[in-house]
Amino acid sequence: MKKGAKLYEGKAKKMYLTENPELLIQEFKDSATAFDGAKKGTIRGKGAINNQISAHLFRYLESYHIPTHFVRTLSDREMLVKKVEIIPVEVVVRNVVAGSLAKRLNEEEGRDLPEPLLEFYLKDDALHDPMITEEEILERGLATAQELEKIKRMALKVNAVLKDFFARRKLRLVDFKLEFGRHGGEILLADEISPDTCRLWDAETGERLDKDRFRRDLPGVVEAYREVHERVLGGPVV
Numbered sequence: 257m258k259k260g261a262k263l264y265e266g267k268a269k270k271m272y273l274t275e276n277p278e279l280l281i282q283e284f285k286d287s288a289t290a291f292d293g294a295k296k297g298t299i300r301g302k303g304a305i306n307n308q309i310s311a312h313l314f315r316y317l318e319s320y321h322i323p324t325h326f327v328r329t330l331s332d333r334e335m336l337v338k339k340v341e342i343i344p345v346e347v348v349v350r351n352v353v354a355g356s357l358a359k360r361l362n363e364e365e366g367r368d369l370p371e372p373l374l375e376f377y378l379k380d381d382a383l384h385d386p387m388i389t390e391e392e393i394l395e396r397g398l399a400t401a402q403e404l405e406k407i408k409r410m411a412l413k414v415n416a417v418l419k420d421f422f423a424r425r426k427l428r429l430v431d432f433k434l435e436f437g438r439h440g441g442e443i444l445l446a447d448e449i450s451p452d453t454c455r456l457w458d459a460e461t462g463e464r465l466d467k468d469r470f471r472r473d474l475p476g477v478v479e480a481y482r483e484v485h486e487r488v489l490g491g492p493v494v
């Protein structure tokens with residue numbers, strides 16, 4: 257697949273046009289940002305690691321009949337994806353109290369939630385991605401009621417499938433962020449699923465194996481990403 261013009265460069269990825277107007281090349285970068293872009297850095301090898309983890313997880317989700325934008329891997333840091341019209345809402349699924357939820361509850365991180373929690377954030381850099389309600393999503397016309405129901409169902413199914421997948425690899429899926437888009441009358445899971453977008457804790461030691469190491473200046477950021485890569489692609493340790 258020939259790489260065409262660069263369509264968009266974000267903080268973690270670049271999107272390129274291809275000769276097929278329905279397809280894009282998603283290239284994963286080593287750069288990392290946190291705290292609304294205030295902290296910037298590089299995680300050496302992250303692009304390739306996240307590309308491969310995302311590819312594996314998209315393929316796995318497809319096997320559970322969850323439609324995704326993934327078409328195929330092109331190189332260690334590139335994948336071919338279906339071009340979607342991104343729904344400008346970040347969907348967060350939480351299984352464990354952590355991050356901004358811990359702050360809001362004024363609670364330590366680590367409590368298992370009785371049921372998964374869904375949250376929605378508006379993708380709008382100028383507004384700093386504020387949290388929004390389902391009613392606001394409908395009121396702003398970001399998605400139809402039907403689309404929102406589908407997105408919620410898909411997000412909870414992704415959670416059920418991935419929670420088990422990670423548990424078998426001795427990883428606790430604390431929370432994660434998803435993006436969805438429209439393509440040919442369908443809603444597809446888009447963007448990426450990686451240690452940049454998931455909180456993953458070692459099931460035994462509780463060690464953080466995700467972007468929180470970068471956010472909090474903890475040592476071993478690259479090693480943590482490599483560890484997740486090994487557990488995801490290597491299959492369950494039995």
Ligand SMILES: Nc1ncnc2c1ncn2[C@@H]1O[C@H](COP(=O)(O)OP(=O)(O)OP(=O)(O)O)[C@@H](O)[C@H]1O
Nearest residue numbers: 266267268269271325337338339340342435446447
């Ligand atoms: N299949 C797709 N088709 C079109 N756009 C996509 C697709 N998958 C992901 N995107 C969008 O491509 C961009 C990927 O780049 P990146 O994740 O680096 O952006 P970002 O810096 O996080 O900024 P943004 O706030 O736009 O997400 C995102 O804007 C994402 O919403």
Ligand SMILES: [Mg+2]
Nearest residue numbers: 266267268447
């Ligand atoms: Mg992004």
